[in-house]
Amino acid sequence: MLAGLHKSYGDVHAVAGVDLTIAPGEVVALLGPNGAGKSTTVDMLLGLTKPDAGTVTVFGASPNEAVARGTIGAMLQGGALLEDATVGEIVAMVASLHRSPMTVAEALRASGVDDLADRRCTKLSGGQKQRVRFAVALVSDPDLLVLDEPTAAMDVQSRREFWKSMHGFTNTGRTVLFATHYLEEAENYADRVVLMRAGRVVADGSVAEVTSLVAGRVIRAVVPGATEAALAALPGVTEIEVRANRAAISTGDSDATLRTLLSTYPQAHDIEVTAVGLEGAFLSLTSDNTAGADLS
Numbered sequence: 001m002l003a004g005l006h007k008s009y010g011d012v013h014a015v016a017g018v019d020l021t022i023a024p025g026e027v028v029a030l031l032g033p034n035g036a037g038k039s040t041t042v043d044m045l046l047g048l049t050k051p052d053a054g055t056v057t058v059f060g061a062s063p064n065e066a067v068a069r070g071t072i073g074a075m076l077q078g079g080a081l082l083e084d085a086t087v088g089e090i091v092a093m094v095a096s097l098h099r100s101p102m103t104v105a106e107a108l109r110a111s112g113v114d115d116l117a118d119r120r121c122t123k124l125s126g127g128q129k130q131r132v133r134f135a136v137a138l139v140s141d142p143d144l145l146v147l148d149e150p151t152a153a154m155d156v157q158s159r160r161e162f163w164k165s166m167h168g169f170t171n172t173g174r175t176v177l178f179a180t181h182y183l184e185e186a187e188n189y190a191d192r193v194v195l196m197r198a199g200r201v202v203a204d205g206s207v208a209e210v211t212s213l214v215a216g217r218v219i220r221a222v223v224p225g226a227t228e229a230a231l232a233a234l235p236g237v238t239e240i241e242v243r244a245n246r247a248a249i250s251t252g253d254s255d256a257t258l259r260t261l262l263s264t265y266p267q268a269h270d271i272e273v274t275a276v277g278l279e280g281a282f283l284s285l286t287s288d289n290t291a292g293a294d295l296s
């Protein structure tokens with residue numbers, strides 16, 4: 001779907017060779033630190049930005065054709081809403097631009113704003129505005145929904161409700177690509193995670209696959225008498241962090257590390273071993289000294 005995409009802004013190579021094929025029905029989370037190139041990728045997918053090189057195909061058509069046919073619905077960061085119109089009027093106006101839209105009532109219900117139909121957009125909270133943008137994205141009854149940080153302005157409760165609405169949409173077998181900074185949203189709602197850094201895809205797979213790219217576990221313990229250098233020399237250790245008197249020992253082989261730790265420092269206590277989660281994988285794979293890893 002996205003092949004060999006490149007986009008530069010002056011000296012900034014915002015997207016530096018992205019290839020991504022998304023199968024119908026997949027729910028894909030696009031993750032990456034600020035400036036990784038997520039929004040630029042989304043903008044090219046929607047035909048809002050022209051790539052310097054590479055191609056974008058959406059269900060066999062160009063992005064502009066797909067948007068015109070209503071096969072893509074998009075919800076962008078801070079997309080403008082007509083201030084003087086009511087929620088119902090805005091959704092109806094967008095519906096009128098499409099050939100086979102949902103009814104306005106359906107779109108409002110599916111995005112959880114049916115009680116706000118008569119409210120003017122100036123009178124909406126940030127989270128409510130996001131849900132109206134969601135209704136606008138849904139009303140064409142798209143096969144692919146593209147969302148750029150959809151829950152950015154929402155509180156915890158609104159986010160939960162938003163994802164409940166989304167679930168109703170994805171249950172019907174539609175495809176979704178969403179960019180997010182909330183790792184738990186990727187963990188909870190995506191079938192697949194695409195992690196970007198500096199304009200490239202550095203990991204692509206299920207949450208379990210991406211997490212397992214960062215081999216290892218973290219052993220936390222109080223180890224009286226041990227120096228940082230001595231702990232770093234234990235087998236399998238990749239990183240050491242000591243805070244107060246507690247060491248966090250990252251390791252690619254927690255069994256070997258722990259065996260040697262206990263035989264060398266039998267006085268070690270308060271020992272905890274935890275797996276590196278998606279957050280650990282995210283931090284490790286997007287840090288400056290990491291080479292790319294692609295599971296696809």
Ligand SMILES: Nc1ncnc2c1ncn2[C@@H]1O[C@H](COP(=O)(O)OP(=O)(O)OP(=O)(O)O)[C@@H](O)[C@H]1O
Pocket residue numbers: 009012013014032033034035036037038039040041
């Ligand atoms: N219109 C533009 N003009 C100049 N530089 C741009 C433009 N749009 C994006 N960039 C630059 O391209 C790079 C990628 O930006 P992009 O917005 O795609 O990242 P992102 O991953 O979406 O970041 P964020 O998480 O902060 O939204 C950044 O360095 C950004 O400053």
